[in-house]
Amino acid sequence: MSDPALDVLRDTFGYERFRGPQAEIVAHVVAGGDALVLMPTGGGKSLCYQVPALVRAGCGIVVSPLIALMHDQVDALLQLGVRAAYLNSSLAPEAARAVERELLDGRLDLLYVAPERLVTERFLGLLERITPALFAIDEAHCVSQWGHDFRREYQQLSVLHERFPAVPRLALTATADALTREDIRAQLGLGDARVFLSSFDRPNIRYRIVPKHNARQQLLRFLEAEHRGDAGIVYCLSRRAVDDTAAWLAAQGWNALPYHAGLAAELRRAHQDRFIREEGVVMVATVAFGMGIDKPNVRFVAHLDLPRSLEGYYQETGRAGRDGLPANAWLSYGLADAIAMRRLLAEAPEDGLPRDPARERIDRHKLDALLAYCETADCRRRVLLGYFGERDTAPCGNCDTCLAPVERWDGTRAAQMALSTVYRTGQRYGVGHLIDVLLGRETDKVREQGHAALSVWNIGGELDEGGWRSVFRQLIAAGLLAVDLEGYGGLRLTEAARPLLKGEHTLWLRRDPAPPRSSGRTPRRAAEGPFEHPRERALWEALRRKRLELAREQGVPPYVIFHDATLVEMVERQPASLAELGHIAGVGSRKLERYGDAFLEVLAGF
Template sequence: MDGATVQQETAETPRAEGPPHDDTAAAQNLATGSARTTALTTLRRVFGYDTFRGEQQAVIDHVVSGGDAVVLMPTGGGKSLCYQIPALVRPGTGVVVSPLIALMQDQVDALRALGVRAGFINSTQDFEDRRLVEAEFVAGELDVLYLAPERLRMQGTLDLLSRGKVSVFAIDEAHCVAQWGHDFRPDYLALAVLGERWPDVPRIALTATATRATHREITERLGMPEARHFEASFDRPNIQYRIVGKDDPKKQLLRFLREEHEGDAGIVYCLSRNSVEKTAEFLERNGIAAVPYHAGLDAATRARHQARFLREEGLVVVATIAFGMGIDKPDVRFVAHLDLPKSVEGYYQETGRAGRDGLPSTAWMAYGLQDVVQQRKLIQSGEGDEAFRRRAASHLDAMLALCETVACRRSQLLAYFGQEASGDHCGNCDTCLTPPETWDGTVAAQKVLSTVVRLKRERGQKFGTGQIVDILLGRKTAKVIQFDHDQLSVFGIGEELSEAEWRSVVRQLLAQGLASVEGEYGTLVLTDASATVLGREREVLMRKEPKRPAGRAKAERPAKGDRKPPVDLSEEALPLFEALRTWRAEQSREQGVPAYVIFHDATLREIATTVPTDLSQLAQIPGLGEKKLANYGEAVLRVLAEIPPPTTPSATTSSPSSGD
């Protein structure tokens, strides 16, 4: 993907000071069928892109003409433009329903930087600020208004919307309406009132990830039976998916960061608050700038850490899944998981926060047997009825299948969402780059299951994986001797495999549904399918555990100067790029907004590569709309004039396409 395309994929930011809409002119445009031309003109003028990408044009045409839409589009795929353009083209104010109260200020700042008149109403405002935004809405002086879903349960908010003119209702993060989804928000269940009270105002529901079942639930619960459905490809080709076996995961993470992402911004997900705190402390002790984020921190600390992540370059956030939804930061270079996600939906949503700018990024996970045991226990002991537990177990099974697959991970990920990959090999996941070896694990599986059987039949006992492995390896531990397990016929029959290999066997049995865990202590038990293995009716194919690297005993910091320049950026353009980044950082500090609100990295890369010499040339850079050109054009040209240009600059920019 080229730099221009990359930049437009991230226009999750749109406009704010400018004259109010001419409602009469807009209505005439619609009536004369020039809506598409108006949308393209707005795209160029405000966002700085010449063409729409993928399904954007079809979605925008449909909504501008007054139709309802349900849009499934991956993070970085251009969802925001699908409602921002209709809000700017149709008469009135686009009302965006979003659960992301903590991010509304940044979203509005980003829109205003583009010249879009934007505002928000939520609980963080004082009375006077809220009254001012309300007055602007009623007077028709806003293009976009953000509201939290709980505001729409208040009669006062509904009355306010009735006093102004609404151009479109956009329901962002629409998967929050799915009652058993990974981000369920009960306030979303009341949003069907929008269609009932404003039947002539088009609605657009958007989400970055949803199965077909969740897709249907969104449509039903929001009362949008006539909505047209749009589904973009969920493929994120710039993200490299990698899953490794756990072996001191914090040290594995440190090595991954130092060897591949030194100085990069990223997110590390952990299952528990305690793990979040310890991992953040570990990274800090080892010279990686990191902050924790979880629901146990007070609101002020969470807000401060989130603001640092958005505004600083190279910061790592270690978080529970409480962090990340709606984060617009385009230059997140990696997302790492130190614990197994509960579902493929959650995994896709979380990994999708990497590489919003379309540049190469990594989704890395360390995964082990204890993850499986822990997740099974959480399901069995959690809230919800039996149907909910079955659903949660099926989600976990799909996640395990993704972890244990010997096929292309991207193909399996896309297949989960009902989509086909372009081929059997993506060339950018670990199983494609280094195809795993497989082996016939039938006998090993039988040994594990036979041990479980003998413990139950001969001793009336159940034990966890650790005791099973000790028995198979013939270890006379205190517990083995205490329970006379060295007298079992299976004692010592598994010395051909190492402890790590036996744990891999158990993990893969769990993933294939040939064994299960139960109870508070995660004891290993048989399933209905176990009999087919014990009865020699089924062959069990397994992944071979990769050999542990014989490299450094600890993750060493790369030598100074060893870091590679940004991907696809020539050595000649690098000084210009760094000078532009320094200038952008100064602007960011002065204005108190994230650096990407000024310009995304992809825009700076394009400028550094093409080296425009005047405003007319600069205006051809994708992502430079009229407002940003007016605000920053001369300053950018001054920065370029102070640094010697690259010896062989690129003569042309690449073809743009619009973004998120």
């Protein structure tokens, strides 16, 4: 007896089998069960609701927070022959009414809608006139005040449970620690839902953190060495940094565009469209960009500034390599970042409300986890997965600390010197002046304050300035030093520093690697694809050109035609007939009919 879900997967989506827990999730939802699905970006969350929506009677309703995500998903589904549409503010009133008529007439399989529209009485009334197949709440971490992208409108989605108790609901996210998961269940009334928790591991992503010296030049060296011609995202903390970095990269010959909330809406849309539809565009952005972007062949995500939390970092880096091919997550991190994040935590809430002790504890925990990740000498992936509750994982062999193990040293004495200098100078000076005292530099400020007469004057000759900056950075990251908000950002001791000063604790520090020197070698560019042989590489480029040509004819992103991973399999297997091409992953019956002959013609030429 055939399995309807597997038939849909093969005939519509072009995949022979489900991956990981997909089959179990799909069967549970098809049978009418509620689910909370946690699966990494690129793990196939969309299929967990798209397949059941096509198997069950009625129309699947997908709650999505961003217009870009809706457009991408609907474009891709229409290519597969699925009757899909969206309702959002980009539609003119007449176009929106036409979609509503399709919904009421039973001519839609999937409808994407924003949470603000879904919870209106008018739209809920429409839903009561049809048979919803299911409700899929995507990016479900947005409902949690403990998550990294809280949105108040998501909290109203509990109305679905109240008004449609018999319709199965899925809440899906790629990013939620244990606290956030429980909050999602409580907020959405999913207390009885089955939880499907996949591994958070993204083995195709190489995690790398470099000590910040000159972040832009470091970024440029990274891009020139590994990503010429690739699509990628560069995250900056401020709008000004975004504008300046995008302009600077463009001046260096890169196809770089800025994106942040301060740009005109039309310009943001134009830049986003170029990133999605063109090859090799580098988007320089604040975190306002990226959520819901479905582009699968983003080959790198770089951070010039620290993200706000490990959840945010995981979400942002997860936008790389969604197609499963190798990708890079690159971050520059330095002393100023550690100081800025500690200071940000100590400042009053932006909304002007009184401090919430529970909120403060959670924020402190999240910041401690982020800084510990940056400072670790352990496998990056082990630390990251451990944060999300995955323990006892083996070293990954695909992060900077695995590929070039970091030396650790007994920094107890150096830390005591640094902490003593903070104390002896009055706990009100910044790192620069403290290092001047430790190294015995007779600056104007040292003479003016009389600090050359202190017992800590010139005791730090065993380390150079870079070494001391590393020590101070790690002391701040470890919470042994705090940033004084009353003065000019000077450092002061915390209670946690007392045992170390008394000699009751030993402190091990990581030794930062020296800045790399150019080897003179030119690595193979990722944009050349995973092929060494010139003939295979030429075929890869020819298939990409054909895909781009077809995409431009239809006004859709190239990856909507076929993902890079599908083209890679074409190069490797070189099918010679429609039947053979139909067995390539990602080539469903509709795409085989529409594009099979065009791609076979390219393959025949080789």
